[in-house]
Amino acid sequence: MSDESARRPHQATKPSARGSDSTGTRSVGPGDVVGQHFRLDELLKKGGMGRVYRATDLRLGEPVALKLMDPAIVGTERARARFFREAQTAARLRSKNVVQLLDFNVDAATQVPYIAMELLRGEDLAQRIARGPLSYEETKAILGDVCSAIAKAHRMDIIHRDIKPANVFLVEDDDGPLCKVLDFGIVKLGDLGLDPQGAPQTDAGATLGTVSYMSPEQIADARGVDLRADLWSIGVIAYECMTGQRPFRGESLFELVHKICFDVPAPPSRLADVPSGFDAWFARATHREIDRRFTSARELIEALRALAGRPPEPPLPLPRPSPPEPPTNQSWASDANQIDIGALKDLTFKNAVVREFLDSANKHFVSGSKGLGKTLLLTYKRSVLSEIYLAATGRERRHAAVQFIPEGRPYLDLMGDLPTVDQTRSDLMSGLHECKRLWSFSFRMSIVSYQSAATGAAGAGDPADLAPLPRSLRGLLEGRPVEPTMVLKELLSLTVRQINQVVDAMERPLERRLRSLHSGVFIFIDKLDQALRRLPRAAWIHMQAGMIEAAWDLMNANRHVKIFATIREEAFSAYESDIKTNLYGATSTLRYAKHELFELLEKLTYYYERLPLREFIHLDVVSAGRSARAESTFDFLHRHTLGRPRDLVILASEISRNRKALDERTFTQIVQSTSAGLLVANIFDEMRVFLEVLCHRDKRARFLGLLPCDVLTHDEVVEVWCRFHEVDRAFYDAHGRDADDVYHPFRELFECGLLGVLGADPGTERQVQRFRQPHDAVVGSRHELPRSRYYLLHPSLRALIEPLPGGGRFHAIRHVIIGHGEPWPRHWDLVVDVQRELFRRPDADEEIGGAVFSLLDRLATEIADGEGPDAARRAIAASPTFARLSAHLERIHWDDLHLTLLELFAGERREETEPTDRVEVAMLLIDIVRSTHMIRSIGDTGFVDHLHRLRGSLRGATNPRLLKGTGDGYLAVYPTVARAVDAARVLRRAVDDPAQLRLVVHWGWVRMSDHDVIGTEVHRLFRIEAVTEEDRADEPSSGIGLPRPGRVTLSRSAAAALPDPSRADFRRAGAFRLKGFDDPESIWVEIDEVDKVDEIDARP
Structure with a gap:
């Protein structure tokens, strides 16, 4: 008696005048007697499973609540099983906090099952929350009763799976407040979960319950949950009781599910006065790692009761991203140094690597x-440690003795640029051993300087120990604390001879001082790579590697010292050492999968813009540009980055500045120009130690200006190489791979992540595009490229090349989407070859180019609409347009282009037989009209229940050969068109409002294999579902209008396959232009008896 629809007003309806429906059951209503004993008095609630009435037990004269199963689903075995299961569960659960079962049976007259229950006086918790938040004491009392009922159910191996405010009833009881848990209709019973044949008693893959209160694991697999899914729901209810708001809210089902699975809700203490500790209690109750939640309902409620008497939770100093409350006019921060340290928790996206680094004491x-966020992560690590060691109180105050280096702002020791060094010092820094000595000296000198400043001591012990130090270094031990990088820079200002003398002479004094260290020292070092970027490659690598190895040795020698630092992955992966293996366990290597970058951008968009990503950009997809395949806005953004979080932040920042005037064209221009001007241009400076050519602006511009297009063959790569180095092909063949003074700019482009190759996907063995990603090692070979059939230029390079001298000759290949991880279908080879042939003759007739691109446009459009590539190519090969173009090319002897087109658009091979997995069937498309409006009206759960009822009606009464969901409807397959039309009419009778359904029938070939149960090439045929007069290609038929919701619509092939008697119920509405069809298509619409009378009257 607690269906979701109880939260919506319902008008009682009279019993249907119709004697029976398609199920053979009779509708009942107030005044009717059910089960010979119960008279229905008043309709209380209506839901997806049935109706709840106030009734009178005629035997005892007592009021009861009677729940009747919906007659429309009585014939559905799974629905009956669920209804029976509710009765069984209620009978087993004897508790004052569970609604009590009085009777259960099947009405003999209507064959409708019913449950008689005690009639409760009061209101459900949803109605109470609607009037405003509850106090802590009220919440504790209500959840105490809920946990009492749920704990007993759990002991009996019963999982409720639909705990929500509407299923918690607040009873008006003379003995005091009491609440009861309702609706055990979708419980999971450990010992009753299978029918006699062993089949689960819920629909396969069904996600039951109300989404807002579901745990992530229940959304993923409703049947695989345990008791901790119920505990999550109770935690969500507690949040809503205390704050008056649900923690997870979304305007669509997708958005809501995404928030539940990935978002961080606003802490309750930011929305209401809650007891101290309630934020932590809620975080544990709804932890996404189920092993970290409460282990039982008893533990959960005891932890909530333990908060009694605590003062209100102090308001947090900074916002959480849902709802985000960033400072007014705050711009997107592309560098961690621009972020206030207090905002790190709100801005840091934590994947597994990040979480491990922050939580582990060994990283x-x-x-x-x-651009991967090393500085932000190291700053966050320092912030976490500062909270532990510098904010300690009471008995933990001993932690506050830890010395942080540097102390205060800046939070990290950021090394400034090194002054110019001569060759001898450059050679010194090119050796790993020498770099470790420099850093070991610098670390120890810094620690001693901080200890001397803290204690007021002077010197390193004996004054004679300071004699080897130059005056600049001697002052460091005389009370002025200094960071390790400052010591290093001062040391490198000396000659190599002086450096060695100082390091050797100070070894023992520094060692003595370090041995006397008995308090903690934490050092944080960052941005070495930036300070060292003017050094040769070996020095750049080994100065960074020497730093972390010296840090590792020092930490092993003195347990009081902890050093945290960043290192460029290109340096870490490139150096070799006998102790490097030991460092892997202490090093976190940052990497982000594409889905993690999406979640990261969602999080930042909420923080900076107070909007979900979809609303921030205003666009769901970027429509066809160079390809007829539209792609999501995030896919488009991701393709124009180098796979780094900072790239997405920079693009989002530019979008934010132009958001008021944002449309699709502006969006694409911003992304393309920003990625070229900021992301790509900077990568050459960031990778300069690995570059010999592209690090020079003039050489880079000359090289890029030579590129002919964005998809290159190996021969074209060699041709550009020769032109750039001003040599002929014979020189390349003889010396190009070995010449010491000739570098391979294409290899440098590849190392920068701007040149892609084709490779086999290990999972599917299909060709995919591969660009170097930020976590991939840099080999640094200057002569060779990875083998590939084609070499692909990064999408961002196009906007960088076209303005260059010579860039006007650059051609972008159309109908090919370039990006890391994107597929490379087989026919794209030929699509590229066709365009390359056109580009080789720029002076050719423009009409030929137009005709060729018209065919390529059509091919891409049909494939995007679901047609198979081979079928689309054969269809174009048989078209008159291709025949005319082919004949023309043969006349003018453009053989290369002609042969390439013939290969791309090969005709039907007569000797081949029809694929054995294709059959000719009738297809019925059921589409819900205005589904978004319906979701807003009845809610996500109501919409899902509505879909389930449609599916039940189709399966129970029409027996389709195959039934497949389409998001907001279904696609059903039948052996004949007549069966499909009959199924549409049965479905129409089973719904309250047939005008909510759009019904289309088509006859054609589909695949019915295990891997593709319904061929995607048929999807375009259902574009007839929503034609308008603007699509009409002929004069309208007299008295026959457009297809209407609730009426069956036939395609031309379906009308032809329908027997003559049945075809009398349909009329041709006309011919219409449909996307994906060369010629107008005829459409037939269903007429009713009124239409037939009007048709007769209209005859002369």
Whole structure:
């Protein structure tokens, strides 16, 4: 008696005048007697499973609540099983906090099952929350009763799976407040979960319950949950009781599910006065790692009761991203130094690597390329440790003795640019051993300087120990604390001879001082790569590697010292050492999968813009440009980055500045120009130590200006190489791979992540595009490229090349989407070859180019609409347009283009037989009209229940050969068109409002194999579902209008396959232009008896 629809007003309806429906059951209503004993008095609630009435037990004269199963689903075995299961569960659960079962049976007259229950006086918790938040004491009392009922159910191996405010009833009881848990209709019973044949008693894959209160694991697999799914729901209810708001809200089902699975809700203490500790209680109750939740309902409620008497939770100083409350006019921060340290928790996206680094005591180093967030993560690590050691109180105050280096702002020791060094010092820094000595000296000198400043001591012990130090270094031990990088820069200002003398002479004094260290020292070092970027490659690598190895040795020698630092992944992966293996366990290597970058951008968009990503950009997809395949806005953004979080932040920042005037064209221009002007241009400076050519602006511009197009063959790569180095092909063949003074700019482009190759996907063995990602090692070979059939230029390079001298000759290949991880279908080879032939003759007739691109446009459009590539190519090969173009090319002897087109558009091979997995069948498309409006009206759960009822009616009464969901409807397959039309009419009778359904029938070939149960090439045929007069290609038929919802519509092939008697119920509405069809298509619409009378009257 607690269906979701109880929260919506319902008008009681009279019993249907119709004697029976398609199920053979009779509708009942107030005044009717059910089960010979119960008279229905008043309709209380209506839901997806049935109706709840106030009734009178005629035997005892007592009021009861009678739940009747909906007659429309009585014939559905699974629905009956669920209804029976509710009765069984209620009978087993004897508790004052569970609604009590009085009777259960099947009415003999109507064959409708019913449950008689005690009639409760009061209101459900949803109605109470609607009037405003509850106090802590009220919440505790209500959840105490809920947990009492649920704990007993759990002991009996019963999982409720639909705990929500509407299923918690607040009873008006003379003995005091009491609440009861309702609706055990979708419980999971450990010992009753299978029918006699062993089949689960819920629909396969069905996600039952109300989404807002579901745990992530229940959304993923409703049948695989345990008791902790119920505990999550109770935690969500507690949040709503205390704050008056649900923690997870979304305007669509997709958005709501995404928030439940990935979002961080606003802490309750930011929305209401809650007891201290309630934020932590809620976080544990709804932890996404189920092993970290409460283990039982008893533990959950005892932890909530333990909060009694605590003062209100102090308001947090900074916002959470849902709802985000960023400072007014705050711009997107592309560098961690622009972020206030207090905002790190709200801005940091935590994947597994990040979480491990922050939580583990054994992780000291962060490895990653530029733009992956190393500085932000190291700053966050320091912030976490500061809270532990510098904010300690009471008995933990001993932690506050830890010395942080640097102390205060800046939070990290950021090394500034090194002054110019001569060759001898450059050679010194090119050796790993020498770099470790420099850093070991610098670390110890810094620690001693901080200890001397803290204690007021002077010197390193004996004054004679200071004699080897130059005056600049001697002052460091005389009370002025200094960071390790400052010591290093001062040391490198000396000659190599002086450096060695100082390091050797100070070894023992520094060792003595370090041995006397008995308090903690934490050092944080960052951005070495940036300070060292003017050094040769070996020095750049070994200065970073020497730093982390010296840090590792020092930490092993003195347990009081902890050093945390960042290192570029290109340096960490490139150096070799006998102890490097030991460092892997202490190093976190940053990497982000594409889905993690999406979640990261969602999080930042909420923080900076107070909007979900979809609303921030205003666009769901970027429509066809160079390809007829539209792609999501995030896919488009991701393709124009180098796979780094910072790239997405920079693009989002530019979008934010132009958001008021944002349309699709502006969006694409912003992304393309920003990625070229900021992301790509900077990568050459960031990778300069690995570059010999592209690090020079003039050479880079000359090289890029030579590129003919964005998809290159190996021969074209060699041709550009020769032109750039001003040599002929014979020189390349003889010396190009071995010449010491000739570098391979294409290899440098590849190392920068701007040149892609084709490779086999290990999972599917299909060809996919591969660009170097930030976590991939840099080999640094200057002569060779990976083998590939084609070499692909990054999408961002196009906007960079076209303005260059010579860039006007650059051609972008159309109908090919370039990006890391994107597929490379087989026919794209030929699509590229066709365009390359056109580009080789720029002076050719423009009409030929137009005709060729018209065919390529059509091919891409049909494939995007679901047609198979081979079928689309054969269809074009048989078209008159291709025949005319082919004949023309033969006349003018453009043989290369002609042969390439013939290969791309090969005709039907007569000797081949029809694929054995294709059959000719009738297809019925059921589409819900205005589904978004319906979801807003009845809610996500109501919409899902509505879909389930449609599916039940189709399966129970029409027996389709195959039934497949389409998101907001179904596609059903039948052996004949007549069966499909009959199924549409049965479905129409089973719904309250047939005008909510759009019904289309088509006859054609589909695949019915295990891998593709319904061929995607048929999807375009259902574009007839929503034609308008603007699509009409002929004069309208007299008295026959457009297809209407609730009426069956036939395609031309379906009308032809329908027997003559049945075809009398349909009329031709006309011919219409449909996307994906060369010629107008005829459409037939269903007429009713009124239409037939009007048709007769209209005859002369």
